[in-house]
Amino acid sequence: MINGFIHLSYWEVSILRTVGILAAVLLPAGTFVYLFLFKMVSFMQSRLGPMEAGPFGSMQLLAEVGKFLQKEDIVPERADKRLFKFAPYLVVGTVLLVYLAVPFGPDMIFADLPGGVFYILAVSSISSLGVLMAGWSSANKYALIGGLRAAGQLIAYELPMVLAVIGVVIQAGTMNLSGIVAAQASGSIFGLDFFGNPYLLTQFVAFAIFMISVQAELGQTPFDMPIAESELVTGYITEYSGLRFLLFFIGEFASAGAFAAVAATLFLGGWTVPAAWTDLNSNWFNLLGPLIMLTKMMVLAGLIFFVRFTFPRFREDQLQKLAWTVLIPISLVNILATTILKVAF
Known part of the structure; x- marks a missing residue:
């Protein structure tokens, strides 16, 4: 302890960051399962x-986890065993990598990268490799078809997602996520800074495109073609059981949390409130910031799951047509x- 402050060694900081990332992944995922799925x-x-x-079924998720941990881990005889076993860890690992660059407070960020937006868009696409790997290695035709559908869908909707984010980057003038958060908190609309400038207001077209793309990236209804039960059993996870099925299940909801965190950062000001309200550099925001961020994540995740439980499934041709003939042209017009508005004003 020096001058009243505790100074931690590198390995202690690394352990705390690891625990923090796991908490950031698992706590929202468990909350989403209980509030929305249950x-x-x-x-x-x-x-x-x-x-x-x-109380009110709040321990049901723990019961489900315990059930899956007790189930036998079955590997098909003709499966590629190494790829089959590794695929779910790759999908979950992708979520951990996304959270690395998301700020939760003035000092609550694991890696403050200058190109944080580029990093997040890059690592979020790695999950498509895990899905394709799971489908191909299962030696099951339904799993293979599901994996191929998932890969095609993820590729199609990656592009409108990237193009939607470009509008935010242009307006903020930075690819650093902390810089984007600060630009929204300290910004103004028509000279009024009381509400800051959340990009939800000025980039509402990009926000709509981003959330539609997120729905497709997650494989949620109406974009659930890769795991269409009436056609493909459960798609690329048909042959999985026990712990590895549980990892895919956790990965689905953890990914929803990760994308909700990214959307909250890009369009809702992240962990901040408008700078006109208070001093955002206060240490109190290292405590309040995660709570503010979680609240915004819950709102966006509620929207994602409301759409999931409301709309019917697209056909495969409708799914691809929406991406290539509607979302991409609109996102280019938005850019x-x-x-033009950035240069003019």
């Missing part, structure tokens, strides 16, 4: 959902308009 869809369908395990 409860919100139940109320939408006029039923109670899980009620027995813990052009943002560039």
Whole structure:
């Protein structure tokens, strides 16, 4: 301890960062499962959902995890065993990498990268390799078709997602996520800085495109072609059981949390409130920032799961047509308009 401050060694800081990332991944994922998968869809369908395990079924998720951990880990005889076993870890690992560059407070960031936006868009696409790997290595035709569908879908919707983010980068003038958050907190609209300048207002077209692309990247309805139960059993995870099936399940909801965190950072000001309200450099925001961020993530995740439980599934041709003939042209027009307005004003 020096001058009243505790100075930690490199390995102690590394351990704390690792624990922090795991908490950032698992806590939102578990919250999403309980609030949205167990409860919100139940109320939408006029039923109670899980009620027995813990108060109002709050321990049901732990019961589900315990059940899957006890199940036998089966590997098909003709499967490529190494790739089959590695695929779910690659998908979950991708989520951990995304959280590395997302700021949760003035000092609550694991890697403050100058090109944070580029890094997140790059590592988020790695999950498509894990999905394709799972489908191909399973030695199952349904799994292979699901993996190929997932790869084609992820490739198609990566482009509109990237183009949507470019509008934010142009307006903020930086690819650093902390810089984008600061630009929204300290910005103004028509000379008024009381509400800052959340890019949801000025980049609402980019926000809509980004959220549609996120829905497709997650494989959520109406973009759930890779795991269409009525056609492909459960697609690329058909042959998985036990722990590895659980990892895919966790990866789905953890990915929803990661994309919600990225969307909150890019369009809702991240962990901040408008700078006109208070001093954002206060150490209090290292405590309040994660709570503000989690609140914004919950709102966006609620939107994602509301769409999942409401809309019917697209056909494969409709899915591809939406990406290539609608979202990409609109996102290019948004980039052009943002560039013109940036130069003019």
